[in-house]
Amino acid sequence: MAPIQASQQTSTPLSPVELSYLHTSLTLTPPIRPDSRSPTQFRPLIAESDILPSTNGSARMIWGDGGECIVGVKAEAEKNSAAPGGSKDWIEINVEVSGQRDDDAFLGMTVAESLLVPGSGVLERLVLGERFHWKVFVDILLLTPPLSHPATLLTLTTYLALRNTFLPKSVSEVAEDPVFDDDWGNALPLYPTDKIPPPITLLVVSVGENIFFDPTREELAVGDIILAVSICGKKVVGVRTLEGGNGGVGRAVIKRVIKESCQVAEEVFGSLNSVEEN
Amino acid sequence: MTDRRRINGPSEGTAPPVFLTSSTRKAITKRSPTTLRKIFLKTSLTPPATGSAFLELPTPQNSTTPTLKLTASVYGPRPLPPSTTFSPNARLTAELKFSPFSTPGRRRGYVRDGVERDLSAQLSIALAKSVDVGKYPKSGIDVFVSVLDCEGGLGDLDSDAGKGRDSGKGGGVEVGLMSVLAGAISCASAAIADAGIECFDLVAGGVAGLVLEKPKWRKGKKADAGQEEEMDVAEDGDSKPSGKKKSRRTLTLVLDPSPTDGYFIVAAAMVAYMAARDELTLIWTKGSIDPAGDGDGDDGVEEVERVIDGAITAATGVRLVINEAVKERLLLGLKEMGLVKGNAVVASGDADDGDTVMV
Numbered sequence: 001m002a003p004i005q006a007s008q009q010t011s012t013p014l015s016p017v018e019l020s021y022l023h024t025s026l027t028l029t030p031p032i033r034p035d036s037r038s039p040t041q042f043r044p045l046i047a048e049s050d051i052l053p054s055t056n057g058s059a060r061m062i063w064g065d066g067g068e069c070i071v072g073v074k075a076e077a078e079k080n081s082a083a084p085g086g087s088k089d090w091i092e093i094n095v096e097v098s099g100q101r102d103d104d105a106f107l108g109m110t111v112a113e114s115l116l117v118p119g120s121g122v123l124e125r126l127v128l129g130e131r132f133h134w135k136v137f138v139d140i141l142l143l144t145p146p147l148s149h150p151a152t153l154l155t156l157t158t159y160l161a162l163r164n165t166f167l168p169k170s171v172s173e174v175a176e177d178p179v180f181d182d183d184w185g186n187a188l189p190l191y192p193t194d195k196i197p198p199p200i201t202l203l204v205v206s207v208g209e210n211i212f213f214d215p216t217r218e219e220l221a222v223g224d225i226i227l228a229v230s231i232c233g234k235k236v237v238g239v240r241t242l243e244g245g246n247g248g249v250g251r252a253v254i255k256r257v258i259k260e261s262c263q264v265a266e267e268v269f270g271s272l273n274s275v276e277e278n
Numbered sequence: 279m280t281d282r283r284r285i286n287g288p289s290e291g292t293a294p295p296v297f298l299t300s301s302t303r304k305a306i307t308k309r310s311p312t313t314l315r316k317i318f319l320k321t322s323l324t325p326p327a328t329g330s331a332f333l334e335l336p337t338p339q340n341s342t343t344p345t346l347k348l349t350a351s352v353y354g355p356r357p358l359p360p361s362t363t364f365s366p367n368a369r370l371t372a373e374l375k376f377s378p379f380s381t382p383g384r385r386r387g388y389v390r391d392g393v394e395r396d397l398s399a400q401l402s403i404a405l406a407k408s409v410d411v412g413k414y415p416k417s418g419i420d421v422f423v424s425v426l427d428c429e430g431g432l433g434d435l436d437s438d439a440g441k442g443r444d445s446g447k448g449g450g451v452e453v454g455l456m457s458v459l460a461g462a463i464s465c466a467s468a469a470i471a472d473a474g475i476e477c478f479d480l481v482a483g484g485v486a487g488l489v490l491e492k493p494k495w496r497k498g499k500k501a502d503a504g505q506e507e508e509m510d511v512a513e514d515g516d517s518k519p520s521g522k523k524k525s526r527r528t529l530t531l532v533l534d535p536s537p538t539d540g541y542f543i544v545a546a547a548m549v550a551y552m553a554a555r556d557e558l559t560l561i562w563t564k565g566s567i568d569p570a571g572d573g574d575g576d577d578g579v580e581e582v583e584r585v586i587d588g589a590i591t592a593a594t595g596v597r598l599v600i601n602e603a604v605k606e607r608l609l610l611g612l613k614e615m616g617l618v619k620g621n622a623v624v625a626s627g628d629a630d631d632g633d634t635v636m637v
Contacts, residue, residue, distance in 0.1 A: 109396050117566055118450050235566040243403050247478060248557025258582050
């Protein structure tokens with residue numbers, strides 16, 4: 001069955017016959033991906049952290065298909081206000097896709113929702129005494145958008161940047177105006193290694209009985225359903241459906257996607273942490 | 279020398295008045311966790327549209343209690359403008375708009391913001407997969423949903439509802455946006471059926487949440503309770519194995535949770551479900567769900583399964599209402615044509631939009 005192309009966003013230069021061929025090869029057991037990767041294998045990428053000296057934390061990631069993303073995290077001490085947003089306003093996320101109008105609400109919403117999930121404990125670490133708090137700005141710059149969907153690239157880079165974010169140590173009493181330690185060596189990490197790490201979002205596409213991670217644009221075009229699964233530590237903190245596919249899928253497929261994502265995420269966390277050590 | 283020609287404000291500035299939040303919103307949880315709210319759904323209320331529907335969740339308490347009210351109108355299938363490229367399928371666009379007066383407190387602007395764009399995108403995904411788009415080449419189907427009243431704010435990042443625990447809400451994950459989207463999907467699906475557009479199945483939206491049980495003695499100081507429980511959850515997610523005496527969190531599944539119910543919701547899921555085909559077209563979850571199947575829940579069922587199945591159960595309940603609404607309209611049309619006497623259907627196969635109804 002040749003899948004019908006759903007929208008312009010996922011449309012590829014492939015003809016219906018080529019799409020049908022791709023769909024068939026992806027439904028085989030074991031499936032054959034066009035670039036001969038295994039279903040859970042990611043495309044090669046280059047990652048480096050701590051690249052911008054004027055930020056509290058930064059990271060850069062380049063993917064094989066040309067996608068490049070830079071994330072800078074900056075923090076400011078701010079007075080507590082009775083503003084309606086409450087502590088949810090303490091982290092501000094900006095996504096800038098170069099060459100595009102910034103009206104894709106999806107990317108920013110996904111990152112914000114998973115970062116601010118209740119119980120992640122990060123907002124408690126932003127408290128500075130009784131009257132002040134840190135305001136963290138996460139600026140995500142997608143220099144060259146990848147050919148596939150940028151959600152994975154973006155969140156992996158954000159993860160690296162947040163993992164490398166350090167905030168100056170406060171030396172003042174809780175009731176005083178905040179005063180900070182001059183020594184950067186004493187700065188405290190925003191995400192200590194023994195606490196819950198920042199979230200990542202994995203793009204997963206399901207074709208027939210098979211599940212593929214890090215899908216290319218062509219694989220997205222033939223998918224039955226495309227899910228963005230956000231994972232924080234060992235927990236799923238958000239699942240969203242992306243445009244693509246035709247008709248619905250059974251509930252068993254979705255549950256399986258979520259479970260497999262968690263297993264894959266553990267490997268991803270491991271390899272991302274090894275980036276920091278290098 | 280002071281300026282006497284103009285009326286100046288006080289020199290040291292003024293403080294904006296701070297209003298106490300009204301106590302009318304403080305709802306008492308009367309529903310059992312597995313009971314859905316009653317739904318009022320009626321189709322064909324907007325004459326110029328090809329199909330339309332109105333959905334309302336009645337609240338039994340009093341008329342001032344905010345509730346969910348939304349209308350959906352469907353235009354099409356109509357030809358695409360000549361400037362667009364050839365499309366072998368119908369293009370379904372959905373637009374969800376909050377009325378300026380829909381949220382309590384702050385007014386919403388007319389310009390679409392990020393939340394509305396995001397919900398519109400999700401709505402169009404949920405609907406496009408249920409419509410047989412291959413039957414309508416070169417045409418466009420436009421769905422407009424307008425939210426007239428969304429109960430107790432949305433809990434989105436830039437609304438005034440994020441005040442959290444001190445405003446009489448339970449804290450945790452906000453489900454306001456989810457129930458709005460679920461309502462919009464159900465309402466729009468009824469409107470699509472009303473428009474006589476061929477679908478694979480009617481799609482219904484359902485929400486379910488995992489709620490943290492509150493110890494009774496702590497109920498008085500809700501704020502403190504919320505704080506501590508959050509810490510519990512945080513500990514739970516720690517990667518290193520913590521102390522032996524770790525209290526397992528007990529989570530109750532609540533179907534169709536309302537933001538005014540005052541639950542502390544740990545995780546919530548919204549699904550768009552096609553009941554006759556047993557298929558999902560959209561899933562959206564918030565909050566941390568533990569996927570490890572080590573019997574975390576009450577009955578040993580994993581949290582992912584519980585919350586998704588719960589949302590599906592809620593959607594199945596909503597589906598019955600959509601069925602009735604579509605059937606009611608259909609029977610009315612048949613009666614007008616003289617094909618139906620009383621309630622009995624004489625001939626239904628060759629009716630105009632008879633094939634959209636699946637029971």
